[in-house]
Amino acid sequence: MNKSILITGANAGIGKETARQLALIEETELIYLACRNLEKAEIAKKELIEITGRDIFKIIVLDISKPDNVKQAVLQLYEPIDAVIMNAGGTGGKTPEKLTKDGVTELTASNLLGHVVLLDELILQNKLNNVALFASSEASRGIERVGIKRPDLKDNSVDEFVSIFDGSKFKGNFDAYQIYGWIKYGGTLWMSNMARKHPNIKFISMSPGGTRGTNGMNDLPFLKRIFLKHIGMKLIMPLMGMSHSVEKGAKRFVEGINNPKFKSGIFYASKEKVLTGQVIDQNSIWKDLGNHKFQNNADIAIHKFI
Ligand SMILES: NC(=O)c1ccc[n+]([C@@H]2O[C@H](COP(=O)([O-])OP(=O)(O)OC[C@H]3O[C@@H](n4cnc5c(N)ncnc54)[C@H](OP(=O)(O)O)[C@@H]3O)[C@@H](O)[C@H]2O)c1
Numbered sequence: 001m002n003k004s005i006l007i008t009g010a011n012a013g014i015g016k017e018t019a020r021q022l023a024l025i026e027e028t029e030l031i032y033l034a035c036r037n038l039e040k041a042e043i044a045k046k047e048l049i050e051i052t053g054r055d056i057f058k059i060i061v062l063d064i065s066k067p068d069n070v071k072q073a074v075l076q077l078y079e080p081i082d083a084v085i086m087n088a089g090g091t092g093g094k095t096p097e098k099l100t101k102d103g104v105t106e107l108t109a110s111n112l113l114g115h116v117v118l119l120d121e122l123i124l125q126n127k128l129n130n131v132a133l134f135a136s137s138e139a140s141r142g143i144e145r146v147g148i149k150r151p152d153l154k155d156n157s158v159d160e161f162v163s164i165f166d167g168s169k170f171k172g173n174f175d176a177y178q179i180y181g182w183i184k185y186g187g188t189l190w191m192s193n194m195a196r197k198h199p200n201i202k203f204i205s206m207s208p209g210g211t212r213g214t215n216g217m218n219d220l221p222f223l224k225r226i227f228l229k230h231i232g233m234k235l236i237m238p239l240m241g242m243s244h245s246v247e248k249g250a251k252r253f254v255e256g257i258n259n260p261k262f263k264s265g266i267f268y269a270s271k272e273k274v275l276t277g278q279v280i281d282q283n284s285i286w287k288d289l290g291n292h293k294f295q296n297n298a299d300i301a302i303h304k305f306i
Pocket of ligand 1: 008009010011012013014015034035036037040062063064065066086087088089090091110135136137138207208209210211212214215
């Protein structure tokens with residue numbers, strides 16, 4: 001069982017609900033809420049203490065899109081943690097295509113680059129004991145019913161991944177709603193490569209599934225947001241097995257780190273064509289994910305920006 005856990009993006013949505021569920025497990029002794037906004041983090045911490053009756057939350061101020069900030073945050077950990085849940089992310093804010101000073105798009109920085117730095121630093125400083133979980137998404141294999149296409153890579157080379165991470169592949173046609181899946185795909189391959197490099201730690205990619213009631217779609221263009229968040233997710237998608245509650249989404253993360261049935265290097269998400277229900281090894285429906293060369297290329301490519 002994991003006694004100390006760090007969660008990125010823990011002040012809202014699935015991250016906050018994951019913190020709540022973990023605090024209700026008796027063996028959990030310490031939860032780091034790694035959030036970019038201190039005020040929001042303090043409000044979340046207060047609420048979590050009230051709902052769970054447990055004063056086991058510590059705030060770490062951390063903007064995951066800023067690698068220097070991430071390194072500072074890891075230095076603030078005086079004891080190793082048992083588990084890290086790399087949950088922060090989404091569709092990349094108001095300017096997802098904009099390049100950061102590290103040369104990646106803000107979409108890549110907030111979902112992936114910062115988590116790569118976080119994991120590298122934790123491992124380098126011997127501060128991670130058991131398990132790392134990356135919040136991936138079914139979008140990385142495409143979600144036909146909501147118009148998200150499967151990432152269509154030419155050869156999965158290092159250069160191609162670099163062009164995905166810095167946005168140059170999408171030349172003037174940057175639709176974050178679509179490209180989000182490509183970034184989660186790259187992150188999922190990176191995690192599987194980490195599993196082969198560090199057999200003493202468990203690396204799980206897990207999708208929370210189609211989870212309603214979070215802020216995840218707030219930055220999408222107006223019409224897409226209104227349709228998906230307020231009509232699709234609430235009314236139509238539950239009937240089609242395409243959306244579930246935030247409790248169910250977060251439960252996947254809690255089980256992902258605590259249940260020994262989940263194996264290192266695997267991406268777990270919903271069965272084909274749905275976004276809810278039982279999770280399965282995605283390699284059974286998409287063989288690319290198990291390709292060691294592709295995994296290695298994604299890992300090398302993201303490290304070119306560090
Ligand atoms: N909801 C779904 O259906 C779904 C499906 C598949 C995968 N996911 C993934 O699950 C994760 C959580 O999603 P959600 O729906 O709970 O989203 P959410 O409600 O928008 O919450 C995202 C959290 O991440 C934080 N965050 C974003 N950028 C950050 C940064 N640069 N540094 C630090 N924290 C940052 C946000 O902080 P602020 O409050 O400061 O913005 C917030 O706490 C995401 O990685 C998402 O891609 C969600």
